[in-house]
Amino acid sequence: MKRIVARGSGAVLVWGVNLTILWIVAWAVFDVDATTVVLGAWMAGSVVVWAAVTWWRERRAGTPADEQPLAVVDGSHATALLGVAIVAALLATQFGPWLAYVSAGLALVAAGGLVRERRAARASVEQVRAACGEERAT
Amino acid sequence: MTTVVRPPPSRPSVMGRLTSTDHKHVGLLTGATALAFFAIGGLIAMVMRTELAQPGLQVVSDETYNQLFTIHGSTMFYLFASPMAMAFALYLVPLQIGASQIVWPRLALLGLWLLLGAGVLMYTGFLLPGGAGKAGWFAFDPLSDDVGTPGTGQDLWTVSVILAGLAGILQAACVLATIVRRRAPRMTMLRMPVFSWSALVSVLMVITAYPALVLAMTLLYIDRTTSAAVYDGAMGPIVYQHLFWFFGHPVVYIVFFPFLGAVAEAIATNSGKRFFGYPFMVASLLIFAALSMAVWGHHMFTTSAIENRYFALTTTAILVVAGIEYFDCMGTMWRAKIRMRTSMLFAIGFLALFLIGGLTGIFVASPPLDYHVHDTYFIVGHFHYTLFGGTVFGMFAGIYHWFPKVTGRLLDERLGRAHFWLLVPGALLTFIPMFLLGHDGMTRRIANYGADRGWQGLNTMSTIGSYVIAASLLIFLVNLVRSLRGGPRAGDDPWEGQTLEWATTSPPPPHNFDELPPVRSYAPLMDLREERSS
Amino acid sequence: MNGTVDTARDYQDLFDLYWPLAVGVLVIIWLALLVLAVRFRRRDGDDEWPEQTSERPRLEASYVALLAVIAAVLVFFTFSTMGRLTADLPAESASTGGRSDADPAKTPTPDVTIDVVGARWNWRFRYRELGVEQAGDGRSIPTLVVPVGDVRFRATSVDVIHSFFVPYLRFKRDAFPKRWTNFTLGFREPGFHRAEGRCAEFCGLRHAYMQFNVRVLEPEAFRRWAAARRDGAPQELTPALDRDGRRR
Numbered sequence: 001m002k003r004i005v006a007r008g009s010g011a012v013l014v015w016g017v018n019l020t021i022l023w024i025v026a027w028a029v030f031d032v033d034a035t036t037v038v039l040g041a042w043m044a045g046s047v048v049v050w051a052a053v054t055w056w057r058e059r060r061a062g063t064p065a066d067e068q069p070l071a072v073v074d075g076s077h078a079t080a081l082l083g084v085a086i087v088a089a090l091l092a093t094q095f096g097p098w099l100a101y102v103s104a105g106l107a108l109v110a111a112g113g114l115v116r117e118r119r120a121a122r123a124s125v126e127q128v129r130a131a132c133g134e135e136r137a138t
Numbered sequence: 139m140t141t142v143v144r145p146p147p148s149r150p151s152v153m154g155r156l157t158s159t160d161h162k163h164v165g166l167l168t169g170a171t172a173l174a175f176f177a178i179g180g181l182i183a184m185v186m187r188t189e190l191a192q193p194g195l196q197v198v199s200d201e202t203y204n205q206l207f208t209i210h211g212s213t214m215f216y217l218f219a220s221p222m223a224m225a226f227a228l229y230l231v232p233l234q235i236g237a238s239q240i241v242w243p244r245l246a247l248l249g250l251w252l253l254l255g256a257g258v259l260m261y262t263g264f265l266l267p268g269g270a271g272k273a274g275w276f277a278f279d280p281l282s283d284d285v286g287t288p289g290t291g292q293d294l295w296t297v298s299v300i301l302a303g304l305a306g307i308l309q310a311a312c313v314l315a316t317i318v319r320r321r322a323p324r325m326t327m328l329r330m331p332v333f334s335w336s337a338l339v340s341v342l343m344v345i346t347a348y349p350a351l352v353l354a355m356t357l358l359y360i361d362r363t364t365s366a367a368v369y370d371g372a373m374g375p376i377v378y379q380h381l382f383w384f385f386g387h388p389v390v391y392i393v394f395f396p397f398l399g400a401v402a403e404a405i406a407t408n409s410g411k412r413f414f415g416y417p418f419m420v421a422s423l424l425i426f427a428a429l430s431m432a433v434w435g436h437h438m439f440t441t442s443a444i445e446n447r448y449f450a451l452t453t454t455a456i457l458v459v460a461g462i463e464y465f466d467c468m469g470t471m472w473r474a475k476i477r478m479r480t481s482m483l484f485a486i487g488f489l490a491l492f493l494i495g496g497l498t499g500i501f502v503a504s505p506p507l508d509y510h511v512h513d514t515y516f517i518v519g520h521f522h523y524t525l526f527g528g529t530v531f532g533m534f535a536g537i538y539h540w541f542p543k544v545t546g547r548l549l550d551e552r553l554g555r556a557h558f559w560l561l562v563p564g565a566l567l568t569f570i571p572m573f574l575l576g577h578d579g580m581t582r583r584i585a586n587y588g589a590d591r592g593w594q595g596l597n598t599m600s601t602i603g604s605y606v607i608a609a610s611l612l613i614f615l616v617n618l619v620r621s622l623r624g625g626p627r628a629g630d631d632p633w634e635g636q637t638l639e640w641a642t643t644s645p646p647p648p649h650n651f652d653e654l655p656p657v658r659s660y661a662p663l664m665d666l667r668e669e670r671s672s
Numbered sequence: 673m674n675g676t677v678d679t680a681r682d683y684q685d686l687f688d689l690y691w692p693l694a695v696g697v698l699v700i701i702w703l704a705l706l707v708l709a710v711r712f713r714r715r716d717g718d719d720e721w722p723e724q725t726s727e728r729p730r731l732e733a734s735y736v737a738l739l740a741v742i743a744a745v746l747v748f749f750t751f752s753t754m755g756r757l758t759a760d761l762p763a764e765s766a767s768t769g770g771r772s773d774a775d776p777a778k779t780p781t782p783d784v785t786i787d788v789v790g791a792r793w794n795w796r797f798r799y800r801e802l803g804v805e806q807a808g809d810g811r812s813i814p815t816l817v818v819p820v821g822d823v824r825f826r827a828t829s830v831d832v833i834h835s836f837f838v839p840y841l842r843f844k845r846d847a848f849p850k851r852w853t854n855f856t857l858g859f860r861e862p863g864f865h866r867a868e869g870r871c872a873e874f875c876g877l878r879h880a881y882m883q884f885n886v887r888v889l890e891p892e893a894f895r896r897w898a899a900a901r902r903d904g905a906p907q908e909l910t911p912a913l914d915r916d917g918r919r920r
Contacts, residue, residue, distance in 0.1 A: 002328060005328060005420070006326040006327050006328050007326070007327060008317055008318030008319070008321070008327055009318060010327065011327050011338065012318070014424055015339070015342060015428055018424060018425055018427075018428030019431060019432070021428075022428060022429070022431070022432040023432070025448070026432070026448050029448075030445050030447055030448035030451075031445055032435075032444065032445045032448050033443065033444055033445065035380040036380070036435065036444060036445070036448075039350070039381075039384050039434075040432070042346075043346050043347075043384075043431050043432075047342070047346060072239045072243075072649070073159045073243055073244065074158065074160070074648075075154060075157045075158045075159055076157055076243075076244050077153070077157045079244045079247045079248050079251070080157045080247065080251050082248060082251075083247075083248050083251025083252055083254075083255065084251065086252060086255075086301075086304075087251075087252070087255035087259070087301065090297045090301065091259070093297075093359075093363055094290060094294070094363075114244075192917070193916070194915060194916040194917035194918070195915050195916075200877055200878065200880065201877060204874075204876070204877065204879075273874075273876075274874050278832075278873075278874075280831065280832050280833070280849060281832040281833065281874070281875060281876060285831075286832050371850065372848070372849075372850040372851045373851075375833060375848055375849070376848070409712075409722070410714070410721050411722055411724055411726065412726040413726065414725070414726050414727065415728075415732055416726065416727070417727070417729075418732050440835065440844055440846050441846050441848070442846070442853040442855075446754070447751060447754065450747065450750055450751075451747055454743050454746050454750070455743055457739060457742065457746075458736060458743055461736075461739040462732070462736060462739075464701065465732060466732075468705070469728070469732075470726075471708040471709070472708065472712065473712060473722060473723055473725060474712045475712065475713075475714040475715075475720070475721070475722040476708075476713050476714055477714050478709070478713060486709055489701070490701075490702055490705055493701055493702075497694040497698055500690070500694065500746070501690050501691070501694060503746075503750075504746070504750040504753075505750065506679075506682045506683055506686055506750065506753050506754060507683060507686050507687065507690065509679070509683070509844055509845075510839070510842040510843065512844060512872070513835060513837070513872040513873060578839065579837070579839030579870070581837065581870055581871070581872045581880075582874070583874040583879060583880075584879060586880045586915070586917060587880065587913075587917060588867060588913050588917055588918070588919060589916075589917040589918055590866075590867070590919065667721075
């Protein structure tokens with residue numbers, strides 16, 4: 001048990017198993033209504049499936065390679081804009097389709113900004129990789 | 139792990155702060171937003187209590203009162219407690235597990251912006267002629283549909299809850315992924331500190347439960363704004379309650395666990411001992427969180443729509459896991475050398491006051507008992523002890539404990555003690571009378587009650603208590619502002635902490651750690667200290 | 673009169689178990705916290721680290737077992753109270769699927785059946801076999817007249833969810849639109865309870881005013897009352913709560 005819980009996905013799997021037990025008790029021992037069975041199936045099933053998938057992926061990938069440079073993003077104006085776009089989109093259902101157009105426009109700009117950010121991140125990772133590569137060579 | 143950094147801009151602009159994806163900034167801003175809403179929600183409560191002190195209507199109309207309690211509850215859950223739980227997790231988990239950043243930082247930032255949108259929309263209702271949302275924070279159908287409560291205010295309320303739910307899911311997902319993928323090299327899950335474990339179970343519950351809220355509210359919104367009759371039919375209102383409470387019960391534990399974790403850290407640090415019973419604590423957190431997902435029917439005991447016995451069993455079982463957690467917190471104090479700092483006072487206050495909520499919770503886990511006190515002030519008293527005694531006291535324990543790390547300055551201990559010693563009697567005076575009122579039959583969500591019921595005395599007591607709470611929170615505000623302006627410098631580790639966040643500067647640099655100490659247990663700094671002295 | 677249903681007794685029996693236990697646990701834990709906080713406070717000038725006992729697995733395991741036993745006892749008594757010949761019956765609706773505490777085979781079959789209809793913001797009581805109806809209006813609340821003994825109720829709503837709550841009986845049941853919730857209540861003694869009944873599920877603007885009186889009559893007096901009402905005697909209405917918290 002300790003070895004299972006010692007992994008992140010393992011802890012989640014244990015939680016998923018707990019949920020599954022509670023779900024089984026609900027319909028096997030008691031006569032719960034259909035909605036309870038469905039909600040229980042969602043909670044147990046989704047967690048177990050996700051934990052199992054993550055466990056399997058961890059086994060395949062092994063521990064994350066420490067040597068790979070990782071781009072850590074500083075700030076993201078595009079994300080803030082996307083947030084505003086989402087709020088505007090929901091408000092469009094109240095205040096009129098013109099707001100939907102505004103929201104679509106904002107979302108487009110935000111998407112563009114996100115693309116730029118990712119490119120910039122990739123570029124700086126390349127830079128670092130190149131610099132480290134030079135260091136190792138010398 | 140080598141970290142290469144570009145130096146950050148010298149003085150971040152306001153926009154820079156609001157769009158920063160550093161988990162510390164996102165966590166801080168989310169927490170600050172949450173705290174502001176706590177104050178606003180509290181002010182609303184004071185108006186409500188002022189109205190309730192006497193029979194009859196003196197301060198507000200029935201119509202206004204219905205908006206007030208709706209927005210009070212909604213603010214406290216959707217805009218304060220849940221975001222504050224995520225804020226603590228976002229800020230502290232990466233530090234505690236030795237990560238330099240969270241996974242998917244943009245998602246966490248998006249969550250913050252959706253939360254801000256939610257707050258604006260919810261309160262915009264007050265500016266409209268029909269008023270703000272007024273069907274309760276739970277908005278049961280059919281009261282909350284466009285026939286039961288027409289108007290844009292209720293529409294905006296529904297949208298704001300959808301946004302707040304989405305915000306929670308996004309931020310929780312980041313924390314979960316970070317715990318699974320970014321722990322320091324030798325930090326197995328069983329070497330993760332107690333706070334991070336409590337954050338883990340919290341975000342697991344968010345991801346499993348919040349989709350039900352978003353679904354319930356989206357369907358409600360469609361019901362309200364289109365001709366589709368989503369919740370019509372005999373079982374419609376029942377299905378709504380299932381969806382809502384499937385979220386609505388876990389949320390009270392989501393806003394509890396991180397602050398239990400904060401209390402655990404505060405107790406251990408102030409006691410000078412490692413946290414007691416770690417394996418039992420971890421097991422109990424996992425089981426407790428699972429149980430929390432399986433008890434939602436106890437909110438529906440009086441509907442004749444569910445199997446009450448199953449939910450009575452799962453709810454009563456919670457006393458076992460809660461008992462373990464009390465045992466471990468108190469076991470940490472056993473044979474300790476306790477420094478009675480303000481964070482320790484709040485930790486003990488948490489244990490004492492949450493207990494009232496927990497015990498009354500076991501009481502109402504029994505359906506025949508609940509048939510009487512459901513929807514009365516007994517329940518209001520019960521959940522205010524779990525939320526106020528639990529979430530709020532635990533939050534303050536965490537704030538007094540981690541403020542130096544976050545800001546680099548110390549809060550004043552004398553003001554902190556005044557805050558605590560005023561808040562405890564305030565909390566007792568406000569909420570204990572509610573048990574008596576509820577038991578005598580005073581129902582919830584009423585602005586007016588008869589003078590012939592003899593409820594005035596207890597209500598007046600409760601109102602006075604609420605003013606005491608307000609006074610104590612004012613003291614905290616003064617303390618906060620003074621220390622932020624120029625309190626004494628804290629240094630890296632003012633409390634002789636045990637976990638990794640104390641092994642870096644206060645506040646931590648953008649990349650969190652210049653060098654990670656070795657991790658051999660859930661109290662790595664303690665191990666290091668013992669090693670050095672031997 | 674032998675009514676078989678006694679919701680107040682069901683409540684009290686469980687209360688007498690749960691409440692002292694809760695108070696006892698509260699006192700014990702508060703005392704323990706006090707003792708721990710005082711006894712293990714760091715003495716001035718003592719800079720040594722304390723002894724690092726961080727687990728006692730056998731002690732903790734026995735404690736967990738004790739908690740499990742307590743939980744089992746509570747559940748046992750709750751379930752047995754629920755299984756008594758008692759108030760609940762399954763709900764009926766267009767699409768069935770109601771749940772009840774009681775075994776339908778064991779539930780009593782009383783003589784009087786009352787349909788409770790909640791509407792924003794007043795109550796209507798329909799006595800099916802007797803052809804009598806009591807309903808509130810405007811600023812008045814109606815009186816629920818019942819005989820001593822068991823009375824069967826079916827509750828529904830014409831609009832939003834309401835809840836039929838009689839505090840002195842320690843019982844409430846929700847009233848849903850398009851659905852009937854069934855329950856049996858036992859009235860043990862004659863008497864008049866003014867504005868005792870109330871709506872317990874928030875239903876909008878005048879939720880606080882949605883109340884009713886309860887009048888319990890001896891069976892003979894009840895029959896006379898029903899006959900008089902059928903002959904045209906007016907129903908008993910009392911003033912609803914007003915803005916100042918009075919009933920005028």
